[in-house]
Amino acid sequence: MAAKTRVIYLWAVVMAAAMVCSTQVEGRGVVVGGRTEIEGVKGNQEVQELGRYCVDEYNININGNGGDGGLRFSEVLAAERQVVAGIKYYLKISAVAVSTGVPHTFDAQVVVKPWLQNSKHLLSFAPSSSYLLPAATKYLSF
Known part of the structure; x- marks a missing residue:
């Protein structure tokens, strides 16, 4: 009888966990480990x-040379976050080329491990194809 009770209890715990992982948030299904938009990034x-x-x-x-030159940060235009071994951020960044004064948009990925002090790691940084202005593309020499 005790074994049967344990099986029912285990089944109930598994079902409850499955329901929590599949709940709706603002009309969208939550995917464990999925990317979520960060509201109000500006x-x-x-x-x-x-x-x-x-x-x-x-x-x-x-x-x-310590980061002088190249680009000057303007603002983050859009961002998403994903829980991995830390928090992975997907950022759409506006920056100005110092040499030309021309603004460009870049896609960046950075991982932050909040439990470690000063733990940020830039994974990628590249020109964004979705925000490039046609006239500005000739200035990209990265």
């Missing part, structure tokens, strides 16, 4: 600082 200080970090890291990687 007023979100944390997201804006991550965008600035991405541009600074890009400048350091291309110039090797």
Whole structure:
């Protein structure tokens, strides 16, 4: 009898966990580990600082001189987050080419591990194809 009770209890726990993982949020199904849009990014200080970090890291990687030159951060235009081994952010960043003054839009991916102090790692930073202005594409020399 006790074994049967344990099986029923285990089944109930599994079903409850399945229901929690498949609940609807604002009319959309939640996918565990899926990407979610971050609302109000222009007023979100944390997201804006991550965008600035991405541009600074890009400048350091291309110039090797402490991040001077290259690009000047403007703002994060859009952002998504995904829970992985930390939090992975997908950012759409506006930045100005210092040499020409021409604004460009970039896609960046950065992972933050909140339990570790100063743990940010830029995974990718590239010109965004979805926001390029046709006249500005000739200036991309990255």
